[in-house]
Amino acid sequence: MASQAHLNKWEKRWHPLLQEWVILAATTSQRPWSGEMIKAKEENLPEFDPGCYLCPGVVRASGEKNPEYRGPYAFTNDFASFSMDAPDVHRDEGFEKTEPVHGTCRVICFTHQHNLTMAELERHEIEAIVKVWQKEYSTLGQHPKIQNVLIFENKGKVIGVSNPHPHGQIYATNFIPRIxxxxxxxxxxxxxxxxxxxxxxxxxxxxxxxxxxxxxxxxxxxxxxxxxxxxxxxxxxxxxxxxxxxxxx
Ligand SMILES: [Zn+2]
The missing domain is CATH 3.30.428.10 (HIT-like)
Structure with a gap:
């Protein structure tokens, strides 16, 4: 008779929000791993890094200087993926179909301290971040062109976020993302x-x-x-x- 340990290791589970199946394979976590390992704390970082474009008082690539902020600080991304100034051009020729993408990308520094993560902040400091999220959500959401406000944080070198300064982003767009x-x-x-x-x-x-x-x-x-x-x-x-x-x- 087959061992009970092998039961329920492969199945698909229904995702009621996305209306699709999710494949579950419990065995994949047992695979031997010889790739890169991520340390819990990558390195000893300074509280302020003059080479970091998110630290207080630093001049960013755009030439704009960050204020000497304390706590959370929000600004429009200098290299935004969307813009309210996008040209209003519509094109539909063969397999080349385009629509303008209007929106804005905001950067939220969670704190002035370069070497912390949100999990290491005090409760009142986290509350201050939530208040910034609320203000940004309301302000951006009231714009007649904006259909969706997405607040998120990508974190860690492993997914391409090279700057360790604790920060998140907001994408406000004139369309609702598919998901x-x-x-x-x-x-x-x-x-x-x-x-x-x-x-x-x-x-x-x-x-x-x-x-x-x-x-x-x-x-x-x-x-x-x-x-x-x-x-x-x-x-x-x-x-x-x-x-x-x-x-x-
Ligand atoms: Zn920094």
């Missing part, structure tokens, strides 16, 4: 069929199961979704129903 649109469609479809919220029902289910909860307090719950696509993928969800980050208190 966001698919999630919106899933929420609408689920509400039509069940007369309740998809994410609220997932949270309720996870709280009943108590199998994948990482931590929970009065206002938020953090859990690994059953349909996680990445190692360490975590959802942090407010228990109170809110439409956007701007409604957080």
């Amino acid at each position: 966001c649109q698919r999630q919106l469609d899933s929420f609408i479809q689920y509400h039509k069929e069940h007369k309740s919220g998809l994410l609220a029902d997932i949270v309720k289910y996870e709280l009943e199961k108590q199998k994948r909860i990482i931590c929970e307090n009065k206002h938020f719950v953090a859990f690994i979704p059953f349909f996680a696509r990445f190692v360490y993928e975590t959802y942090i969800v407010p228990k109170r129903h809110i439409a956007s980050i701007s409604e957080m208190t």
Whole structure:
């Protein structure tokens, strides 16, 4: 008889937000690894680096000088992927179809201190970052051209973020990215069929199961979704129903 240990190692799991299957292969984490290993703390960094374009008082490549800021600081990316000034050109010739992409890219320095990560900040310092996210979300979202405001952080040399200064980004665009649109469609479809919220029902289910909860307090719950696509993928969800980050208190 086959050993029980081999059961459930390969399966696909339904992702209710993206409406697609996620392949789960538990064995891949057992593969021998001879590639690069990442250290938890890469090197001893100074609190201020005059060569870092995100540090206070440093002149950036654009010629603009950062103020002597303390705490979080937001500015428009000097090398933005989108611009409100993009020419309004539409073209459709054979296989060459183009539309203008309007938007803006913001950089959020989480703190003036070059050598910290957000996890190492004090609670009031993290609250200050959330307040900046809320302000940026509201301001950018009110622009008549903006359809979507995406707040994110890419972190670490391994994915190409060469500057260790703690910072995140915001992409505000005149279109809704495909994944966001698919999630919106899933929420609408689920509400039509069940007369309740998809994410609220997932949270309720996870709280009943108590199998994948990482931590929970009065206002938020953090859990690994059953349909996680990445190692360490975590959802942090407010228990109170809110439409956007701007409604957080
Ligand atoms: Zn810096």
